[in-house]
Amino acid sequence: MKKLLVLLTFLASLAGINADPVMSKANETRLDILKYMRSLETIVRNYPGKDKDGKDAQFDAPAGSEGDRIAKYNHIKRLFQEGITYYYEGRYPNSYRRFLEAQANIEQLTEDLSQIYIEGTDEILKSVLEKKDIKGDANGEYPNATIDKDFVDISVEFGRGSEIYPKFKAGREAPAYSRLYDPKEYHYAFNKDKIEGAIENGYTLIGQAKAAKLHALKLEQSLERHQKLQPEHRKFRIEKYFDVIAKCRESRRAAFHTYALKYPHDNAYLQKDEKFKLEGEANNYRINPFVDPSNLHPLFDNRIPVVFRRDAVDTYGQVYIDEVNKQIKFKYSDVDALNRHLASVGEKEKLDKPSSAKSEPEKPAK
Numbered sequence: 001m002k003k004l005l006v007l008l009t010f011l012a013s014l015a016g017i018n019a020d021p022v023m024s025k026a027n028e029t030r031l032d033i034l035k036y037m038r039s040l041e042t043i044v045r046n047y048p049g050k051d052k053d054g055k056d057a058q059f060d061a062p063a064g065s066e067g068d069r070i071a072k073y074n075h076i077k078r079l080f081q082e083g084i085t086y087y088y089e090g091r092y093p094n095s096y097r098r099f100l101e102a103q104a105n106i107e108q109l110t111e112d113l114s115q116i117y118i119e120g121t122d123e124i125l126k127s128v129l130e131k132k133d134i135k136g137d138a139n140g141e142y143p144n145a146t147i148d149k150d151f152v153d154i155s156v157e158f159g160r161g162s163e164i165y166p167k168f169k170a171g172r173e174a175p176a177y178s179r180l181y182d183p184k185e186y187h188y189a190f191n192k193d194k195i196e197g198a199i200e201n202g203y204t205l206i207g208q209a210k211a212a213k214l215h216a217l218k219l220e221q222s223l224e225r226h227q228k229l230q231p232e233h234r235k236f237r238i239e240k241y242f243d244v245i246a247k248c249r250e251s252r253r254a255a256f257h258t259y260a261l262k263y264p265h266d267n268a269y270l271q272k273d274e275k276f277k278l279e280g281e282a283n284n285y286r287i288n289p290f291v292d293p294s295n296l297h298p299l300f301d302n303r304i305p306v307v308f309r310r311d312a313v314d315t316y317g318q319v320y321i322d323e324v325n326k327q328i329k330f331k332y333s334d335v336d337a338l339n340r341h342l343a344s345v346g347e348k349e350k351l352d353k354p355s356s357a358k359s360e361p362e363k364p365a366k
Helices: 002-046 068-089 092-129 151-157 165-169 183-217 231-262 306-314 320-327 335-344
Strands: 276-278 281-283
Touching (some): 002 306, 092 231, 092 306, 151 183
Antiparallel strands (some): 276 281
């Protein structure tokens, strides 16, 4: 009898020894996935992908019409939820299997997203090198088009060895002698070095992002023939892909800073009492309570082209549609109360109520 008790005790201890590593692995993977999902939620909501008809999905599309990346993210959530229930029940092997399924799906999704970020960042960087108002040169729609400069023009024409540079420093007696340059171009000379530095920084960062992506993709080449991808390999890849996304966001911030340096006067609308259209909503944005000129949110930054406004919001880790609804469509604000407050401080202008707080803002194809 004593021998039987000793044997049972020994077997129970072995079971405990075997269970502990599985529980530990399950818990570690659970925490990793939770961290990944918090980052992914913002990303997939900003870039939901295509719907079932192959068209760009709406940001807040109902179930069945959501983008393919949203659908993949929802599948990951379901796997994670199943794993959590097993984990709480103490069924750690089952839980660990579900978490590994979720991890494999996250790897695939982040690989796709990292490529989207690289391609999108390349497009943004190439755009900032060119003129912003190219079409305006022909039809006169853009008042600044005639003085718009591309990156090479700025570097060549406004450097210290250029023909026009001494004219910016030449003394003159006003009004007897007029300027020898267009004053609207002076900021190019003033900001040339900063523009070149921002562009260099942007391309350095996108280069680092591409190198990180290549490193992740080549992981299997370092394995032996008999080896298969293990959970630690997938974790390495996922974190590399998130590193790619982070580098791309930094690169985009550098590009948007370049836009700010190239077009310092394009936010003059914020100082005027006139209707201006942003994200499909016309209003007087000078009195918008969410506008802070000293720390301007990308939604209101007209220096950034509309087609890249969503990308600019994403670099701050914010959900584009949520910010549009909050700051432009006043979905969570009482416009009448805002107008009463404006009147109480002596403001004569009023905000217009948005046409629809639920309508979709303008969105570029992705």
